[in-house]
Amino acid sequence: MKITLKTFAQLREKTGRGQIELELPEQATLETCLKAFLQQFPELEQDLKHTRLALNQRYVRDLTTPLKTNDEVALIPPVSGG
Amino acid sequence: MQASEFVKQTLKTERDEIEIIASAIDISALLASVADPEAGASSLFLGSVRNHNQGKGVLYLEYECYPEMALLEIQSILQTARERWSLKRIGVIHRVGRIEIGEAAVAIAVSSVHRQESIEAMHFIIDTLKASVPIWKKEYWQDGSMWLENCCG
Numbered sequence: 001m002k003i004t005l006k007t008f009a010q011l012r013e014k015t016g017r018g019q020i021e022l023e024l025p026e027q028a029t030l031e032t033c034l035k036a037f038l039q040q041f042p043e044l045e046q047d048l049k050h051t052r053l054a055l056n057q058r059y060v061r062d063l064t065t066p067l068k069t070n071d072e073v074a075l076i077p078p079v080s081g082g
Numbered sequence: 083m084q085a086s087e088f089v090k091q092t093l094k095t096e097r098d099e100i101e102i103i104a105s106a107i108d109i110s111a112l113l114a115s116v117a118d119p120e121a122g123a124s125s126l127f128l129g130s131v132r133n134h135n136q137g138k139g140v141l142y143l144e145y146e147c148y149p150e151m152a153l154l155e156i157q158s159i160l161q162t163a164r165e166r167w168s169l170k171r172i173g174v175i176h177r178v179g180r181i182e183i184g185e186a187a188v189a190i191a192v193s194s195v196h197r198q199e200s201i202e203a204m205h206f207i208i209d210t211l212k213a214s215v216p217i218w219k220k221e222y223w224q225d226g227s228m229w230l231e232n233c234c235g
Contacts (some may be wrong), residue, residue, distance in 0.1 A: 002118050003155070006148065008146055008148055008216065008218060009146055009218035009229045010229045026226070050123060056206070057148075057150050057151035058151070058154065059214075064148070074216070076148070076179070077218065077229070078219060079213070079214065079215060079216055079218060079231075079232060080212075080218050080219045080229070080230040080231050080232045081145070081147075081152075081176060081187075081188065081212060081215050081216075081217025081218070082129045082176075082187065082188050082208060082211055082212040082232065
């Protein structure tokens, strides 16, 4: 399945892209998605420890959450709005 | 996301309006938007860019946003505020892109029958917004820059 992964702030700068298209196997979960991301950007493993996740514009915590094609996952570094 | 390519994002319900914009915030228009004949109080919060942070001189800030999600997160904060306080109208505007010293980055206006509700709700909305809404600011100094992280409010 094809999903979109969005990155922001320092993660956007470090990946050089605000949006990454990932091809994941069927039955993929958020964890599968993170692992696929880290395969492309192994140097960002530390950054991910301080990163929240969003699925289709909502925060999610459970890494076993299943994904479906065209889902939008986002890596949300510590926020600093306001 | 560069300010030049940012298109204003709006989420409007019957009594609430949320905007993410890349230009100066019109505070008079925001206050006018929460006017209500039954309201005896309107509370306004402005978050402005200051010229120093943690002992360093700040030149300007650059804000970035995940607009689709930011609108939904702010909407959910406003729903919670409405469950806790009796409120008339709420307007929230967050600006993105480069913002100069002294300019407002965020503005929140809340109206209510009596002042206590709108003051408390405004306080809750800005604190919660800073903790959870996917917006980021990068601070620029003479000798560098850094992405910031909101602490405990």
